[in-house]
Amino acid sequence: MDIFKLFSKKSSSKDVAKDRLKLVLIHDRANVSTQLLEILKTDIIKVITNYMEIDEAELDIQISQATNDGGVNVPMLVANIPILSLKRDRHS
Amino acid sequence: MSEIIVITSGKGGVGKTTTSANLGTGIAAQGKRVVMVDADIGLRNLDVIMGLENRIVYDIIDVIEGNCRLKQALIRDKRNENLCLLPAAQTRDKNAISPEQMQKLCEQLKEDFDYVIIDCPAGIEQGFKNAIAGADRAIVVTTPEVSAVRDADRIIGLLEASELRNPLLILNRIRPDMVKRGDMMTLDDVTDILAIDVLGIVPDDESIVVSSNKGEPAVLDETSRAGAAFRNITRRLMGEDVPMIDLEEQSGFISSIMKMFKKK
Numbered sequence: 001m002d003i004f005k006l007f008s009k010k011s012s013s014k015d016v017a018k019d020r021l022k023l024v025l026i027h028d029r030a031n032v033s034t035q036l037l038e039i040l041k042t043d044i045i046k047v048i049t050n051y052m053e054i055d056e057a058e059l060d061i062q063i064s065q066a067t068n069d070g071g072v073n074v075p076m077l078v079a080n081i082p083i084l085s086l087k088r089d090r091h092s
Numbered sequence: 093m094s095e096i097i098v099i100t101s102g103k104g105g106v107g108k109t110t111t112s113a114n115l116g117t118g119i120a121a122q123g124k125r126v127v128m129v130d131a132d133i134g135l136r137n138l139d140v141i142m143g144l145e146n147r148i149v150y151d152i153i154d155v156i157e158g159n160c161r162l163k164q165a166l167i168r169d170k171r172n173e174n175l176c177l178l179p180a181a182q183t184r185d186k187n188a189i190s191p192e193q194m195q196k197l198c199e200q201l202k203e204d205f206d207y208v209i210i211d212c213p214a215g216i217e218q219g220f221k222n223a224i225a226g227a228d229r230a231i232v233v234t235t236p237e238v239s240a241v242r243d244a245d246r247i248i249g250l251l252e253a254s255e256l257r258n259p260l261l262i263l264n265r266i267r268p269d270m271v272k273r274g275d276m277m278t279l280d281d282v283t284d285i286l287a288i289d290v291l292g293i294v295p296d297d298e299s300i301v302v303s304s305n306k307g308e309p310a311v312l313d314e315t316s317r318a319g320a321a322f323r324n325i326t327r328r329l330m331g332e333d334v335p336m337i338d339l340e341e342q343s344g345f346i347s348s349i350m351k352m353f354k355k356k
Contacts, residue, residue, distance in 0.1 A: 012274025017238050018281050024238075025245050025285065 022073075026065050030075045037061060048081065055082040096198050096208040097329075098131075098227035100251070100259075102243030104214030106235045107264040110300060110310075112211035113141045114319070115231075117309040118326030120175035124206040127166065129197075130180035131223035132213035133188060139179050143170065143307020153181035156193050162200055171312065176205070186218040191225035198226025216250055224251065230259040231291060236266060236277040245286055260291035262325065267296045268339040279336075292325035294318050295339055 041061050048054055059081050066076040099112045109132075116128040129152065130138035139145045150165035155178070162178075169175035178201075181188065201208045212223035224230065230251050234244040244261075251259050263279050270276035279293050297318035303310040310319035311326065324334045 014236075014271075014274050014277045014281065017277055018285065021238050021241055021285055024242060028242065028246060029249070 022065065026063055026075050030063055032063055037063070044079065044081075052086045053084040055084050058082045094202045094206045094208065096202065096210065096226055096228045098210040098212050098224050098230050098256075099233060100212040100220065100224065100230055100247055101214065101233040101240070102216065102247040103234070103240045106240050107233050107262075107294070108214070109137050109141050109211050110304065111231070111233050111262060111264065111294075111322075112138060112209050113309045114311040114322035115326055115329065116175060116177075116207075116209045117142075117169070117172070118311040118322055119207050119209075119330065120169070120172045121312070122326065122330060123174065124330075125174050125204065126207045126209060127176045127178060127201050127205045128209045128211065129178045129201070130211050131194070131219065132211060133180050133219065133222075134182065134185045135213065136180040136182045138211050139167075139177060140307060141304055142177055142309065144177055144179075145307075148179050151179045151181040152197070153184050153188050156189055156197065162197075171308075186213065186222065189222050191222055194222045195226040216246065220247075220250070221254075224254055224256060227256060230256045231262055232259045232286075232288065233262045233264055234282065234286075235264050236271075236282060241277070241282055241285060248286060248288060259288055260329075261286060261288050262291050263293045265296040266293055266339060271339070290336075291328055292321060293336060293339065294321040294325070295337075 041059065044061065045054070045056055045059065059079075061077070061079045064076050064078045065073050068074050097115075099108050099115070101108050109130075112128055112130075116126050120126040128138060128142070130136055131152075132138075133153065136151075139148060144167050147167045150160040152165065154160045155162050155165045166176040166178055169177065198208055198210075208226075210223050210227060213219035232244050232247055232251075234240045248259055251257075261283065263282055266279070267276055271278055279290065283290055295317050297310070297316060299310050299313060299316035300318050303313060303316065303319075309322075310316040311322040313319040321337055324337060327334045
């Protein structure tokens with residue numbers, strides 16, 4: 001078992017702990033609940049569909065972490081919204 | 093100028109009471125007048141850790157409700173006359189006391205002592221709010237586990253919201269062997285996440301169990317590694333510049349030899 005561990009590239013359990021903690025603390029600190037994210041998602045869909053057709057099933061919104069210019073970690077809202085087609089007729 | 097320090101953590105069982113007992117005892121051993129306040133109403137424990145459970149007559153609620161004078165409720169330590177304990181009530185709950193009453197009590201204690209050490213209950217409810225109400229400084233105790241660090245982060249946020257800025261971290265129960273294997277977060281990992289100043293680290297040590305069995309704080313035990321860590325923390329808390337202990341070295345060759353000798 002240990003030999004197996006030696007050859008696998010799996011990261012040590014403390015790195016797993018650290019990564020999980022970082023993610024969970026982003027949510028704790030931002031005080032953003034999953035319900036709030038769902039409401040936000042619905043609103044974003046509502047606005048964007050006025051301008052373009054999007055793939056709602058593949059839409060993904062989450063709170064993540066980014067490093068700003070000062071090297072400080074800050075929470076970041078990441079939205080991945082696949083566009084199916086642009087509604088060109090709205091912007092003539 | 094006396095100082096009121098609250099020992100807190102959020103999560104239970106990470107070593108708040110042990111830390112309170114050892115810091116209180118350690119500071120008193122340096123010749124300062126210290127009172128330890130057990131703010132964990134209903135779950136009194138600092139008395140047994142200190143070995144003073146047989147001497148309790150009055151408690152903190154008796155003082156607040158005026159059933160006795162403050163001096164009557166203070167229990168003098170067996171080993172050091174500079175050290176006193178104000179025990180928690182065992183038959184009441186956290187709502188028997190308000191933050192304002194706690195603040196008033198702390199001000200009173202400040203008159204007779206150089207340091208007031210408050211042992212905060214686990215959680216973030218009324219008991220926590222009471223315990224931090226009169227404090228000038230806060231110490232956050234955590235262990236290198238995800239749940240404890242997460243709760244510590246929450247506590248740091250709540251302390252800052254209550255104007256208790258710049259709390260100091262004690263990372264308790266570090267196991268150098270596990271750190272070496274990469275199976276336990278290091279001090280750097282934890283401070284990277286919590287972003288607060290470090291007061292000290294304490295190795296996981298069987299002598300802590302022995303000392304709590306006997307009711308004698310490990311800080312007085314010259315052979316205890318955790319006791320040595322608490323002695324360093326005490327000196328740092330009192331403003332001395334003491335380097336961090338190297339846990340790696342202690343788990344290595346020298347300590348193995350020392351252990352061999354101790355067993356004989």
